[in-house]
Amino acid sequence: MSKPIHFPPDFIWGSATSAYQIEGSPLADGAGPSIWQRFCAVPGNVRDGDNGDIACDHYNRYKEDVALMARLGLKAYRFSVSWSRILPQGRGAVNQPGLDFYSKLIDELLAHGIEPMVTLYHWDLPAALDDRGGWLNPDIADWFTDYTRILFKAFDGRVKSWATLNEPWVVTDGGYMHGTLAPGHRNLHEAALASHNLMRAHGSAVQAYREIGRHQIGIVVNIEPKYPASQSQEDLDATRRADAYMNRQYLDPIFLGSYPPELKQMFGDAWPDWPAADFDLIGQKLDFVGINYYTRSVVRNEPSNWPLKVAPVRQPQATYTETGWEVFPQGLTDTLTTFTQRYGPMPVYIMENGSAFYDPPNAENGRVHDPLRIDCLRKNMQALSNALAQGVDVRGYMVWSLLDNLEWSLGFAKRFGIVHVNFETQQRTLKDSAYLYADIVASNGACL
Ligand SMILES: OC[C@@H]1[C@@H](O)[C@H](O)[C@@H](O)c2nc(CNc3ccccc3)cn21
Numbered sequence: 001m002s003k004p005i006h007f008p009p010d011f012i013w014g015s016a017t018s019a020y021q022i023e024g025s026p027l028a029d030g031a032g033p034s035i036w037q038r039f040c041a042v043p044g045n046v047r048d049g050d051n052g053d054i055a056c057d058h059y060n061r062y063k064e065d066v067a068l069m070a071r072l073g074l075k076a077y078r079f080s081v082s083w084s085r086i087l088p089q090g091r092g093a094v095n096q097p098g099l100d101f102y103s104k105l106i107d108e109l110l111a112h113g114i115e116p117m118v119t120l121y122h123w124d125l126p127a128a129l130d131d132r133g134g135w136l137n138p139d140i141a142d143w144f145t146d147y148t149r150i151l152f153k154a155f156d157g158r159v160k161s162w163a164t165l166n167e168p169w170v171v172t173d174g175g176y177m178h179g180t181l182a183p184g185h186r187n188l189h190e191a192a193l194a195s196h197n198l199m200r201a202h203g204s205a206v207q208a209y210r211e212i213g214r215h216q217i218g219i220v221v222n223i224e225p226k227y228p229a230s231q232s233q234e235d236l237d238a239t240r241r242a243d244a245y246m247n248r249q250y251l252d253p254i255f256l257g258s259y260p261p262e263l264k265q266m267f268g269d270a271w272p273d274w275p276a277a278d279f280d281l282i283g284q285k286l287d288f289v290g291i292n293y294y295t296r297s298v299v300r301n302e303p304s305n306w307p308l309k310v311a312p313v314r315q316p317q318a319t320y321t322e323t324g325w326e327v328f329p330q331g332l333t334d335t336l337t338t339f340t341q342r343y344g345p346m347p348v349y350i351m352e353n354g355s356a357f358y359d360p361p362n363a364e365n366g367r368v369h370d371p372l373r374i375d376c377l378r379k380n381m382q383a384l385s386n387a388l389a390q391g392v393d394v395r396g397y398m399v400w401s402l403l404d405n406l407e408w409s410l411g412f413a414k415r416f417g418i419v420h421v422n423f424e425t426q427q428r429t430l431k432d433s434a435y436l437y438a439d440i441v442a443s444n445g446a447c448l
Contacts, residue, residue, distance in 0.1 A: 013444075014397070016077075016402070022406070025054075026053065029085075034084050036052060055423075056403050077402070087147055090147075119163045135201075138200070148205040161218075163218050167220060172194050180409055181408060218287055218288040219289060223335045225243075225335050226297050237301065238302070241262050253279060254283055291350055293350060294354070295327070295328055332387065349395050355416065359373070404417035405421070
């Protein structure tokens with residue numbers, strides 16, 4: 001028996017995207033290249049040789065896309081700023097046309113009554129900074145802070161919600177541990193260093209915001225709850241290692257003043273004793289935490305798997321998405337209640353939640369029927385409502401994603417949008433899930 005679904009009257013419903021995945025025109029109007037421009041140019045890095053040169057052409061079509069958001073009745077829109085549009089060299093001279101684009105986007109959103117929620121870094125590091133070591137160079141904390149100050153000064157009068165980083169775990173694990181994402185490194189020592197520098201940069205930017213800003217700032221982390229495949233000690237230990245590495249690595253230093261001890265055990269001499277002063281910087285008070293939830297993982301011990309010695313266990317009865325993620329809405333409830341138990345009550349936003357399924361437009365009527373995405377959305381709404389009923393202070397939900405877009409190294413083949421994009425014609429078509437989401441927004445969930 002499912003529990004009654006209820007959301008607070010001021011609950012904020014929105015959608016989320018990121019710059020490199022939707023904008024296109026990466027070098028337009030003086031912008032500099034990012035590490036994703038470089039990564040996509042290396043054959044084999046991205047499926048089908050896809051890249052962000054055009055993507056959803058949002059750089060030119062942002063007014064059309066804001067009108068879509070208004071058509072859906074969205075109250076907020078989470079987007080990221082491309083650092084190298086603002087600072088083509090990553091630091092130094094400001095590119096005014098880059099600032100102008102985001103200023104126009106923000107004004108268009110506000111004109112439609114849609115709150116802009118800005119992510120300052122969503123993986124697209126300026127290539128010029130990568131040439132100076134990127135996240136491996138301790139100076140990046142200052143480079144990032146200088147960049148964020150420019151945006152705080154330019155937009156804090158109109159932007160009331162800022163997030164420093166999107167998913168430092170993915171940046172580190174994909175970009176420096178396994179090399180599956182830009183900049184494509186595979187090095188344990190580099191992964192540890194990049195991870196810590198990301199957190200130093202985060203703390204430094206929050207510190208700067210406290211001097212300049214008047215609204216709220218937080219961080220966005222991905223949480224994938226881990227469940228042991230068995231109650232054997234090996235599997236219980238493996239589950240704890242996986243949870244420490246993916247879920248606690250970034251929130252513990254912010255809220256508890258130290259990294260999970262499992263990290264030193266896993267990384268060995270690749271994990272130094274970080275300076276105590278760094279934790280004062282990292283531990284800046286936040287106004288909210290953004291959580292991206294997609295799936296859970298059932299974990300077993302696997303000694304042969306570098307470096308965590310864990311392996312996922314597929315669940316035979318479960319539904320899996322096109323990205324191989326189990327549909328497990330209970331994991332959303334568990335993520336939120338566990339967060340509150342570990343770090344205490346504080347405002348939380350679900351900044352990403354969605355699913356990739358293959359839903360081609362109907363040849364006759366052009367409609368895009370996406371029943372599996374609808375089922376996933378409905379179940380996640382129930383799970384979110386259950387977390388609220390258990391007292392978790394969830395303030396809003398941003399569906400990932402507004403548009404089908406460039407799914408990083410998976411290219412355009414994996415589609416998360418509630419709006420279908422024909423990448424040849426750039427035609428947008430509301431999927432059935434978009435109509436449902438519009439009803440959810442309009443009724444504040446009462447339609448469910
Ligand atoms: O994969 C869907 C989205 C992606 O398009 C967003 O840019 C990114 O913020 C995002 N994060 C996750 C969840 N975390 C994750 C886990 C393993 C690999 C990659 C991402 C999913 N997504």
